[in-house]
Amino acid sequence: MDKQQQQKIDAAKVALKYIVDDEIIGIGTGSTVNCFIDLLADHKHRIKAAVSSSVASTEKLEALGIDVIDLNDAADIPVYIDGADESNHQLELIKGGGAALSREKIIAAVADKFVCIADESKYVETLGEFPLPVEVLPMARSHVARELVKLGGDPVYRHGVLTDNGNVILDVHNMEITQAKLLESKINQIIGVVTNGLFASRKADHLILATDVGIKEF
Numbered sequence: 001m002d003k004q005q006q007q008k009i010d011a012a013k014v015a016l017k018y019i020v021d022d023e024i025i026g027i028g029t030g031s032t033v034n035c036f037i038d039l040l041a042d043h044k045h046r047i048k049a050a051v052s053s054s055v056a057s058t059e060k061l062e063a064l065g066i067d068v069i070d071l072n073d074a075a076d077i078p079v080y081i082d083g084a085d086e087s088n089h090q091l092e093l094i095k096g097g098g099a100a101l102s103r104e105k106i107i108a109a110v111a112d113k114f115v116c117i118a119d120e121s122k123y124v125e126t127l128g129e130f131p132l133p134v135e136v137l138p139m140a141r142s143h144v145a146r147e148l149v150k151l152g153g154d155p156v157y158r159h160g161v162l163t164d165n166g167n168v169i170l171d172v173h174n175m176e177i178t179q180a181k182l183l184e185s186k187i188n189q190i191i192g193v194v195t196n197g198l199f200a201s202r203k204a205d206h207l208i209l210a211t212d213v214g215i216k217e218f
Contacts, residue, residue: 007119007210012036014208014215015117020078021046024069026107027061028082029054029100032117036081040064051077053103055164071107080111084118084204085130085197091116091204091218092180096133096197099163105195108202116204120211127180131156131171133197138168140192147190148172151183167194 012035019025027033027050037060040047049067051074052058058068082104086094093116095101108114132153136144141157148155153172161169177183180200187196207218 003212004119004121008032008117009035010215011117011119011208011210012039014217015081015115016043018079018081018113018115018206019043019046022048023078024049024051024074024076026050026077026080026082026111027052027057028080028104028107029057029098030083032083032119033057033081034060036117037061037064040066049074051107053082053107054098054100056098071110074110077107077111079113079115080107081115081117082108084116084122084199086124086127087116087118087122087204087207087209088124088127088180091207092127093199093204094127094130094132094177094197095199096135096169097130099133099135099158099161099169101133101197102135102163102165102167102195105199105202108199113205114202115206115208117208118210120209123209127177127198128175131173132175132177133158134170134172134187135163135165135167135194135196136170137192137194138166141168141170144190144192145170148187151175151186165194
């Protein structure tokens with residue numbers, strides 16, 4: 001097992017303490033979250049049900065015998081556990097490498113507490129080295145791409161990828177994001193954009209970061 005994979009497992013183990021017994025838990029998407037889901041096999045008796053941000057996570061949860069319900073049927077979600085493609089020191093995130101950003105953003109908005117789990121490679125001074133995903137209605141792809149260029153980005157169509165919502169992804173390269181909340185708002189105002197992968201208006205409440213010298217919590 002390589003170092004990065006071990007760090008993902010280490011971060012996921014620490015996140016288990018945030019499970020609220022006999023309540024609904026929000027579950028995100030991605031390789032670090034997959035480690036967390038695997039660990040839930042020994043804790044599923046504590047979980048009333050789960051709300052999932054993707055078909056892939058739903059399938060993994062159901063394979064463990066955990067009931068996955070629709071968000072509309074969840075009155076309260078005490079905690080949402082998810083990973084990130086980047087996090088800055090303010091716990092503003094870039095997410096969407098797995099193309100589940102819209103559903104992730106919705107569950108994060110509903111949850112009382114958003115706990116992000118990551119390995120140290122995801123912790124950065126300035127967001128933007130990881131291309132910013134933008135979920136777009138298919139007919140608006142070219143229009144949105146032109147508008148993103150006006151904002152200083154270099155959008156690239158993620159070929160062969162459809163989100164669980166049936167939309168496409170534009171990955172915006174070459175952006176040094178110093179005002180994440182402002183940029184998040186500007187991109188979301190472009191007609192045809194469903195949402196973008198900046199989690200700044202609703203950033204993480206806690207970050208569990210696995211490093212070479214152990215776990216750091218923010």
